[in-house]
Amino acid sequence: AQSVSQHNHHVILSEAASLELGCNYSYGGTVNLFWYVQYPGQHLQLLLKYFSGDPLVKGIKGFEAEFIKSKFSFNLRKPSVQWSDTAEYFCAVNAGYGGSQGNLIFGKGTKLSVKP
Amino acid sequence: GAGVSQSPRYKVAKRGQDVALRCDPISGHVSLFWYQQALGQGPEFLTYFQNEAQLDKSGLPSDRFFAERPEGSVSTLKIQRTQQEDSAVYLCASSPRDRGYYEQYFGPGTRLTVT
Numbered sequence: 001a002q003s004v005s006q007h008n009h010h011v012i013l014s015e016a017a018s019l020e021l022g023c024n025y026s027y028g029g030t031v032n033l034f035w036y037v038q039y040p041g042q043h044l045q046l047l048l049k050y051f052s053g054d055p056l057v058k059g060i061k062g063f064e065a066e067f068i069k070s071k072f073s074f075n076l077r078k079p080s081v082q083w084s085d086t087a088e089y090f091c092a093v094n095a096g097y098g099g100s101q102g103n104l105i106f107g108k109g110t111k112l113s114v115k116p
Numbered sequence: 117g118a119g120v121s122q123s124p125r126y127k128v129a130k131r132g133q134d135v136a137l138r139c140d141p142i143s144g145h146v147s148l149f150w151y152q153q154a155l156g157q158g159p160e161f162l163t164y165f166q167n168e169a170q171l172d173k174s175g176l177p178s179d180r181f182f183a184e185r186p187e188g189s190v191s192t193l194k195i196q197r198t199q200q201e202d203s204a205v206y207l208c209a210s211s212p213r214d215r216g217y218y219e220q221y222f223g224p225g226t227r228l229t230v231t
Contacts, residue, residue, distance in 0.1 A: 004158075034219075036222075042224075043120075043207075043223060043224040044159075044207070044209075044222040046220075049219065090158050090159075092158075102147065102149075102164070102211070102214075103149055103161040103164055103172065104149075104151075104159070104161065104209075104220060105161070106151075106158030106159045106160070107158050108156070108157055108158045109157075109158050
């Protein structure tokens with residue numbers, strides 16, 4: 001069965017610090033990869049996605065993620081965090097074309113707290 | 117434009133009661149997904165509709181859970197004889213194409229508390 005692991009439950013950073021959130025998945029076939037963010041009191045929204053092509057993906061608000069197929073990883077990065085990045089971040093995967101109906105498998109999430 | 121909406125936003129039910137949760141997807145979206153998010157966990161897949169057809173219900177935890185989308189737009193998730201373990205946030209998501217190979221747009225969720 002597919003699964004997604006997020007290594008950090010809660011990360012606390014000061015503003016301007018660099019961020020890297022780990023995500024590993026288990027699935028042997030082609031996958032689509034996503035990072036979703038949930039700001040306090042708001043619904044889940046897409047941060048970035050990878051379907052194919054360049055493994056370095058840029059998303060909104062200065063976030064990027066790198067797909068490393070050999071490591072089954074899709075880590076999220078941001079060079080300098082802001083207080084407004086305080087949120088919960090979810091890594092998700094679905095099987096690529098022909099592999100499923102497209103339902104997302106989510107990790108447990110990482111809470112990011114940025115101190116001003 | 118309007119996003120995915122869900123109602124009610126909060127629901128408190130006594131154990132044994134039936135509940136119905138509504139999802140209004142983005143107009144024209146073909147795919148509709150339901151997820152369950154327990155406290156401190158990521159969302160977990162419940163069921164998937166392509167238009168009015170329920171193509172996958174493998175994630176429904178028991179036969180007390182039932183979902184429908186009769187006209188291919190609004191969907192309802194019904195839970196019969198609610199139990200305390202059903203307490204969670206129920207999320208609905210829609211996507212413009214089939215199989216979900218596009219971004220899924222999430223609603224705000226319905227927080228169900230079973231007492």
